[in-house]
Amino acid sequence: MAPNNSQSGGLTRLLMFVGILIGVFTPIVYLMERNLESFYVFKTDELHDLAKRGIEAHGNDTAKIVEYIVAELRENHPSHVNPKWNVPDEWVFNNAGGAMGGMYIIHASITEYLIIFGTAVGTEGHSGRHTADDYFHILTGEQWAYVPGEFLPEVYPAGSVHHLKRGVVKQYKMPEGCFALEYARGWIPPMLFFGFADGISSTLDVQTLYRTVVLTGREMISNLLIGKI
Missing domain, CATH: 1.20.5 (Single alpha-helices involved in coiled-coils or other helix-helix interfaces)
Structure with a gap:
């Protein structure tokens, strides 16, 4: 006994x-x-206006749009923005929900992330059901989305915002080349499981997983050290 x-x-x-x-x-x-609102550094209308101005200034030149956006964000939020958009090692593949694209982390903290995400060849997948609101600011190309029970796609062209509300799930597609400024606000750590799942269970791309963890951890820790939750 x-x-x-x-x-x-x-x-x-x-x-x-x-x-x-x-x-x-x-x-x-x-x-x-x-009190989540009090922890946010970025404003949704600020980002939408910035994305639209970048598109107006540079048309379909994605690199110039990204440079324009990051430069202004760095000026307005110097302590919270990673400015190294043109450093190759700052870009990694992101496999999540079956979709695949390139990602560059502008900001990552416990309550917010801001990234450039996109692909030059198109992709499709599951949006995930998240603990944060996600704002997908289309910079070039189009994003399509589908909800069960509907018979027509939601179409988001350059200059528009696809707001995926917290807890909502959709199928989405970038039919050809498409890049976006993606902003999430809410509880970010639980979203990381979705971001890592494909790498662990299907692609087995350990190098990309490692780089993603390093970059995300670096940004989250650096923000925590200056009091940004």
């Missing part, structure tokens, strides 16, 4: 520890959830 009592005691202690963690963190998360 002793081994059984020992196992029972260990399980009891584990459950007590889990219960204490839940009891401690639940009110903290609840309070933060009610």
Whole structure:
């Protein structure tokens, strides 16, 4: 009977520890959830206006649009923006929900991320069901989206914003080349599981996974160190 009592005691202690963690963190998360807006650095209308001005200034020249956007963001938010858009090592593949494209992290923190995401050849996949609102500012090309029960696609051309609300899921497609300024605000860490799942379960691209973790961790930690949650 002793081994059984020992196992029972260990399980009891584990459950007590889990219960204490839940009891401690639940009110903290609840309070933060009610005050999420106060943690945000970027504004949705600011980003939409900036994306549109970049398109107006540079047409279909994606590189120039990205340069324009990052330069102004760096000027307005110097402590929170990674300006190295033209450094090849700052770009990585992103495989998520079956879709594949290139990604450059402008900002990553606990409550926000801002990236350039896109592809020159087209892609399609599952949007994921996320713990943050996602704003997809189309810079060049088009994005299409589909919701079950509808019979026509949602079409988002350059200059438009596809707002995927928190908890909502869609099928999406970039039929040809398409690049976007993607902004998410809410709880970012749970979204990382979706971002890493394909790399772990299908592509097995360890090098890309490693680079993604390093870049994301670097940006999140650097923001935490200056008090940005």
